[in-house]
Each structure stands twice: as C-alpha cells, then as structure tokens.
Amino acid sequence: MLLTFIGTGSAFSTIPGNFHSNMLFEATDPESGEIRRLLFDCGSDARWALRALDLGYADIDAVYVSHLHGDHVGGLEWLGLKSYFMGQGKRIPLFVPEPLRRPLWENCLKGGMELLDFGLADLSHLFEVEEVATDDSFTWMGAHFHLVPLVHLRGGAYLMWSYGVFLETEVGGVLLTSDCRFERDRLDPWYAKADLIFHDCETMEVPSGAHAHFHELATLEPGIRQKIWLYHMNCIERPDAQGNGFLGFVEPGQRFDLGAVR
Numbered sequence: 001m002l003l004t005f006i007g008t009g010s011a012f013s014t015i016p017g018n019f020h021s022n023m024l025f026e027a028t029d030p031e032s033g034e035i036r037r038l039l040f041d042c043g044s045d046a047r048w049a050l051r052a053l054d055l056g057y058a059d060i061d062a063v064y065v066s067h068l069h070g071d072h073v074g075g076l077e078w079l080g081l082k083s084y085f086m087g088q089g090k091r092i093p094l095f096v097p098e099p100l101r102r103p104l105w106e107n108c109l110k111g112g113m114e115l116l117d118f119g120l121a122d123l124s125h126l127f128e129v130e131e132v133a134t135d136d137s138f139t140w141m142g143a144h145f146h147l148v149p150l151v152h153l154r155g156g157a158y159l160m161w162s163y164g165v166f167l168e169t170e171v172g173g174v175l176l177t178s179d180c181r182f183e184r185d186r187l188d189p190w191y192a193k194a195d196l197i198f199h200d201c202e203t204m205e206v207p208s209g210a211h212a213h214f215h216e217l218a219t220l221e222p223g224i225r226q227k228i229w230l231y232h233m234n235c236i237e238r239p240d241a242q243g244n245g246f247l248g249f250v251e252p253g254q255r256f257d258l259g260a261v262r
Ligand SMILES: [Zn+2]
Pocket: 067, 069, 072, 152, 179
C-alpha cells in the first residue's frame, strides 16, 4: 500500500506548486494486477492536484471524506459529475462517516448536483455510497480503515468532528489524523497505538484553534514526536521540524510505502 500526498497545504494556502491536504492510497488489485486508488478527501484543488501527478477522474476508484470543509469535499461536484457524464454513469464508491452523509448532500453538494438529465438526483445517483459508523471501519483493497473521531472546531456548545483513519500495515499502526485540534484526551490512545503518524499541523503565526499548532505538537513527548510527519501547512516558511524531533514536513507529492496491509 502506498500513500501519496497530492497536496500538503491548508485551506488558505496559496503556496505555488502545492494544493490542499488530500491523499491517495494506492494498492495493486491482486485479481487484475492493476493499480487502484482511494482518494482521501476530495477538496476544491483536487482536479489540479491530480493533474499535476498525471491523474484524472477515471484514475480514482474510491473516495473517503473526513469532514465537510471545502478543501476536503469541494472537489466532489467535479468528480461526481465528470464521472456521471464522461464515465457513462459510473458511480465511484464513496465511504462517508455516518453523521456526514446527510449534510454532505444537503449542505454541500445538492445545489450543484441535484438536477441531472433524468430529473432530481440524490447522492446515491452519483456515488456508490457506503456509510461508516464512527466506531467502525471500512475495508478497501484488503485494508481496514478504522475511523478516528477527532474534534476539529469548537464553537460555543457546538463541535465539528473530523474523522481520521487508522490502519495496520507492514510498517505497523498508521494514523492519519485529518484536520483536528490538539486535544490529547482523544489523541493519546491513537498516539500509543500508532507506529507512524501523519498529523495535521498549523504553521500560522496566530493559531486558529481549528488545527493542532506546531507549537502545541512540539510539547509532545519525544517518543511520540519521533513517529510524526507533519502536514497542512499555511506558509512557505516552516519551523524546524526535524530540529524539534519530528520526522519532518511532508512535501507535496511525497510518497510513503506502507508495505502490505494486515
Ligand atoms: Zn477542515
């Protein structure tokens, strides 16, 4: 299983040559021998980020959605409609955490995708939707992606959740946080289980409160920091990740070989 960051930027980033923090999991189909690709989040940069890697809508075999910000779901209109019209109605499998299923359609996609050639559509006309319970996992190419519910935003009494994933591969437990605040009571059990961590990391001077900030992550114990790759950058100038005991900042297009899945 390979993990490629098609971008490592934040929602606001305009770093040349970088795109939103979306990823590709790639695996070889044992039956056909062909490469299969699961897109982890499909933000509004996705079509250009994929183009930069010589990939297009037809190369995407499945999509997972972690939360409903535009840099994570804003490309689904492009992907769904292009696949519907150019791919002869092909519906790409879409894994979606159960609480996001309704608002993904009603609040994010319906306005631009509802009217099709036959009449009024639902999300299931455009994608092969598979809801995933927040304490469960979905399986793709033999890998079990366990959902990792984390708090992304706090506003008054309200929370916005984002659902990272945890999977077991040859390199051990792999945690991909998705966008999340630095809330240790929720993160610590996953830090303990993981051997390799890809962590949301804000680098803005003034913390937004929506993301784990570099200065917060730098307070982690050395044993945790040494398992962490950082991503979701805001600016070209970055703090010294390796000097602070992290593995580094992920570069746009960087690929990680996770080995065989377990
Ligand atoms: Zn977000």
